Amino acid sequence: MKSIRNLCILFVLFIIVAFIAINFAIVTVPVGSVGVQTKKFAIFGEKGVVAEDFQPGWHMRIAGLQNWQMFDSTVQTLEMTKSPNDGSRRGRDDVRVKSSDGYEVSIDVTLKYRIKDGTANELYQNTGSGVKYKQIVRDKTRKACQTILGQMQTEEFYNPEARRKATTAIVENLQESLNENFVSIIDVLLKNVQFDPQYEKKIQAKKLADQEVQLNISLEKAEKMRGLTRDIKKETEMKVAVINAERKAEIVKIKNETAIRLATISAKYNKISTETKADADLYAAENGAEGKLLIKKAEAEGEKLRNSAMQGVGGSTIVALEAARNLNISNITISSIDTDLLDIDAMASKLGANKTAE
Secondary structure, three states: OHHHHHHHHHHHHHHHHHHHHHHHHEEEEOOOEEEEEEEOOOOOOOOEEOOOOEOOEEEEOOOOOEEEEEEEOOOEEEEEOOOOOOOOOOOOOOEEEEOOOOOEEEEEEEEEEEEOOOOHHHHHHHHOOOOHHHHHHHHHHHHHHHHHHOOOOHHHHHOHHHHHHHHHHHHHHHHHHHHHHOEEEEEEEEEEEEEOHHHHHHHHHHHHHHHHHHHHHHHHHHHHHHHHHHHHHHHHHHHHHHHHHHHHHHHHHHHHHHHHHHHHHHHHHHHHHHHHHHHHHHHHHHHHHHHHHHHHHHHHHHHHHHHHHHOOHHHHHHHHHHHHHHOOOOOOOOOOOOOOOOOHHHHHHHHOOOOOOO
């Protein structure tokens, strides 16, 4: 049991010693940073800042003989604002500029920048600090803004195009001045421009005067447009009147032409109708006369045939029959001795019929 306890103690001591040795023998460069190594004593090579930026990861070190400094390798932001609770520093930190026409202008400035790749060791060698370069960037940014913006008139700060040109000039100025400090400029943003209260009143009065001038110009243009509108309205009314008159004349013309066509068609119809009716009447008259003539001829022929028939035996018989039909005998006494009712020939003979030839 005693040997096991001793082994445990030795293992713990080994872990502690290893941890201390690792801390003294290894340095960790975090992600987003680069490390700069300084040799205090030169066992191998020369002492001083090593001309190399050490990338994120673990690196060997010799405690007491080396010194390590970490630098931010990402894009950094410098904010100089008027608000005491915002920006990179507490308190008022805006850029105040005296414009070329003598008015004070307050501007919030945002700068995006980064250390150039592979130059952190040179930056450290020049400044001897891991943060001093940030103060250099701040001071040169403020100076560049005051130099460039101080050349502008106060009214130009209202002009977006003028502000864009000024921003471009500030970026170029900083690129040149910070190049020797191994800093690369990404961009500059100017915002929250505030003016001297006296100038704001002056600008307000000027703007009101400009607006009044513009209003008068607009009223004048409106009056011209009203006159133009009236002219257009009158011209339009005249054109409409001409169009209506032409339309009415065209309608009358069409009506007259239509009436003439209708009269011509009606005359042609009446002529054709009259001619057709006359022809029909003539045809009817001719056929009627011819029919009547035929009827007369037929009647004459029938009478002739009738007379011829009446002159024969049959004629006397017909006369006897007619006589018999015309007798109105209601109550008569006939002697059956003197008259034989069954002797047809004798009866017919008595009524006037001739005897049939044997």
